[in-house]
Amino acid sequence: MAAMTQDKAAVEQAHVAEELVLDNVDGLRAAVQEACKKYEAEVGHKLPADLVSDVRMARFLSAHAQDEGKAASAYEQMLAWRKEMEIEALRKKHLEEVEILQQSSFPHWKEIREAGEYGPWYVAGKSHAGDLVHLEVIGASDPSFLLTQVSDRMVLEHYIGFFETRAKILDSLSAETNRMVRTVQIRDLSKFGVSLVQHASAMKVLSAVMKAGSAYYPESSSKVIFVNTPMSFYGVWKMASMALRQRTLDKVTFLQSRYHRELLKYVEPRVIHRLEKMKSIDNHDFIEKGEEEDHLPLEISATVSVAAGKTDYYPLWMTRSGPRSKAVIEVSVPSGSAAGTEPPSAELIFCSNAEGHKVEETKLPGAAYATGVPGRYEVTFPEMLPDTVQDAYLLVTFDNTASWMMSLSVPLKVSFTGEAAA
Structure with missing residues (x-):
């Protein structure tokens, strides 16, 4: 097999943790204290502790840009809704x-x-x-x-x-x-x-x-x-x-x-x-x-439809070990092609979460995985990915940018051939 090369591209992480801001929770709790007492008297139940906790107050404040007045108004509307829906009785009956x-x-x-x-x-x-x-x-x-x-x-x-x-x-x-x-x-x-x-x-x-x-x-x-x-x-x-x-x-x-x-x-x-x-x-x-075993089939037949002037892909979830650690991909000639036409070439792109949780793309030229049979590729989960990466998506990608009029429908068969865990 040809030596493997890779072309990596990292995409910035979109999702970061946010600190809990508790600066104004006591003020909000004091602002809604009378409304809480009135609510308890009307429904005949004590407000659960989680409803008046620091974190719940912080959520209302965060939702209203730390504006205590708006947060208090929203909290009181929440109490009115709880009364209408009889939520304290519902909690006592079903959720304790x-x-x-x-x-x-x-x-x-x-x-x-x-x-x-x-x-x-x-x-x-x-x-x-x-x-x-x-x-x-x-x-x-x-x-x-x-x-x-x-x-x-x-x-x-x-x-x-x-x-x-x-x-x-x-x-x-x-x-x-x-x-x-x-x-x-x-x-x-x-x-x-x-x-x-x-x-x-x-x-x-x-x-x-x-x-x-x-x-x-x-x-x-x-x-x-x-x-x-x-x-x-x-x-x-x-x-x-x-x-x-x-x-x-x-x-x-x-x-x-x-x-x-x-x-x-x-x-x-x-x-x-x-x-x-x-x-x-x-x-x-x-x-x-709580079942975690993989219910999806290890044999897949699909068609990748690629619009004119576009690229598109078929996603395959692969793992570092187990049946999905290896895959045989067979690309067929699109229907309606002229006699002697070979299957379109595929570009293989592994998308994974690298360190720091950035999305990293590793391009594996299809030629490196070709088997000598036109349209057939044998792919193994890349060893060059960090050990912390235990799974990734292989995007079997087809390029139709050369055509501005004709779409491309590519038949695809996939067999996962890795060894099952002992």
Whole structure:
């Protein structure tokens, strides 16, 4: 095999930790003290300690640029909403012992699961800054059908259970680390359909859930990323996002199908792979069971569509050891090609999180991995990557920039041939 060369390019990390600012928390707590006493008298329950903690006060202040007056007003609105939703009674009934972020921890989960709604992967890993990573496949279930099986109130209470539990966990982590721990939320829209907007009640519930998460549990997210975003989603988002605060909207990014480089600025390759796993499996019981084995096939057939004047790639998750440490890639001649045409050449680009969590790209010329058979490449996880890098994405890339009129559809077969762990 030809000697391997590499061309590296580093991309700055997008996600950094933020210190916990506690300078004004006592002032805010004093400003809302009377409102808290009134609330407790009206609902007949003491406010939970996490609601008046330093970290929770810091979140409200951070959400309102350290403006004590605005933060106090937002906090009092939160109390009014808690009273309306009877949240203290809900916590006492369902959440007193709950410390785990998973669907079966929250109210009415059995009814919701029976209606076909499998919850997100609430803690699929941590971001480079230490935030919890939330993965979700939007459209994996039919919201219209869901709301014929359970009431709007039950769905709201289920999500309130999630918000309450998440807030306690985030606050606890923040106090332990002295930094503002939030979530990075990655939502896949590849299964999104318009059934959501065709059901008025579903849109109403969605808006209520989004408003609650944004206004009453502030600074719970550091970034929200939608991937595989179809054009039809933007209309839904325009309506649903009216309930969100501008600070929340500023954290939202929309990406299409080529999202791997951007996501690697926030999370490890393994976390992106977990999203792919969720998309490929309808029943997400493996999340509840904590199963980590790889459910994706070791044989893949796909077609890479490359628009005229563009480059595009097929992503392959590879690991330093195990079956995915080696891959045989077979590129076929695009259909409709003239007789005698050879398969298009592929450029192999490894994307990984190097030290400092910067995204590093290592280009491996396809010629170095050619086998003598046209279109066939044998790739091994690169030894030159730092030992701390245990997995990476191989982007099998095709260049169609020479054509300004014709798109390119490249058939691809992949077999992972590494040895399974003993």
